[in-house]
Amino acid sequence: MLPVLLPFRASSLPLRKGPRTPTDTPAVAGAVGEATGAAGAATNMGSPPDTSKTTKLDRYNSFLRRLNSAKLLAASTKLLFRATLLAAVALILLLTLHYPLPLSSFASSSSSSSSPHRSLLSSLASPSPSVAGSASWVREIRRSATPRRPHGISVLITGASGFVGTHCSLALKKRGDGVVGLDNFNSYYDPSLKRSRQKLLSDHSILVIAGDINDSGLLAKLFDAYPFSHVLHLAAQAGVRYAAKNPQSYVTSNVGGLVSLFEAAAKSADPQPAIVWASSSSVYGLNSASPFSERHRTDRPASLYAATKKAGEAIAHTYNHIYGLSVTGLRFFTVYGPWGRPDMAYFFFTKSILAGKPITIFRTAQGGEVARDFTYIDDVVKGCLGALDTAEKSTGTAGGRKKTGAAQLRVYNLGNTSPVPVTKLVSILEALLGVKAKKNIVTMPSNGDVPFTHANVSLAAADFAYRPTTDLTSGLRKFVKWYVQYYGIKLKAAAAAAAASRKEAM
């Protein structure tokens, strides 16, 4: 600190000789002119006192005192400012060293894959600044997880910033249940859409933590922070065709991640939560009996995605059997709607049609129509809530040591019960968008897609009154309304542009 202090010692203060600035006080400026006189007085110390000279000297001394005290005041203010600045910098450095993820937004607790720098950066984009496991983090978790209605449930939702996860989170929160989300915001499709959904949830006081289901440390901390009554497990690598590009991602999230979640629920959570998780209609694979019933064969998956979901159903059986976890698997049938997934046909058809670009429609090897049991998101959400509400408690003890009895193990189809040909989907979109599609019709490649899906939902209807009520036209109308709003598209202008581009191409 000495080098900082020395230049500001009163005795060493240099007298300003430069031009006046608006901050100079008249007193100080006038004194500068008298300083030369003082030097002259000092050389005449032996002469008899001269009143006029004494007065001058007094005035000069008084001036010096004023000057020094004014300068001293300015100097100490500067000094105080610098010292505060230094202390703040030192404090920040200290915090950074002690807590490598100082502002980490609920980022994953495992530090293996992310540097402190990255965590800091990513946290700045996230709404909440606590470190996983810290007191403020636990407070945030509890705030979001605590139900606001009597006998409400508290649900940890994995994949909460995904399409289905967002809608389920909102529906649960709306009826007064507690919700905490977990999502790794991967870039399988545009992560900014996932961030927008996270923002939507945050606006409804729902916390979504950035983290991976494979991070067992983080899962343990979550179950430590709050005794969740349920887990709605939706995080997964979705999509059938992407497996050709990145097969390992399916194994990592849909098998490894599922085991990691079951492990934490069975062994870390106290009490063990009931688990409802997303399987898929794709497990029916090459099954040709229709409509698809839960009693049909599911041992001939046609894609790696389907195989990992089928593996998930087997793994669910194991954790139910050994640890007494209550597990319900839901086989969703082609879910669509607002905030949907850009990798799904209804979504990217819409984008291409509006851009005047051609779309590819598959027909079967026999030249038949490909059809899907398109299910509107609100119907699926009702099914998810029904499954959560009728899920029984797990029967295992904390730590996964023993179970006190058999636990519930269920699987349900959640579909619309009325398959629609993809060509019909396209004509509905054309009508809603006011644009004719450019269609390429080709034979479906054998890369995992199946020619049709059709759900029998009588089990879900019997057990939790599941009844889909939205037809494809009504559902797509809501989707298109959201789509044009979200992407800021003026439908009439887009239709005119697409029509012009069609004419040009002809």
Ligand SMILES: NC(=O)c1ccc[n+]([C@@H]2O[C@H](COP(=O)([O-])OP(=O)(O)OC[C@H]3O[C@@H](n4cnc5c(N)ncnc54)[C@H](O)[C@@H]3O)[C@@H](O)[C@H]2O)c1
């Ligand atoms: N949408 C459908 O038509 C459909 C059909 C059948 C089954 N499913 C299943 O339903 C579930 C939800 O589907 P969706 O359409 O909402 O998909 P989605 O991709 O929009 O949502 C999944 C979310 O999980 C997250 N995630 C993926 N891997 C993760 C990991 N390892 N750790 C943490 N988060 C991870 C993703 O970032 C994403 O936000 C998935 O399990 C999917 O397989 C969906």
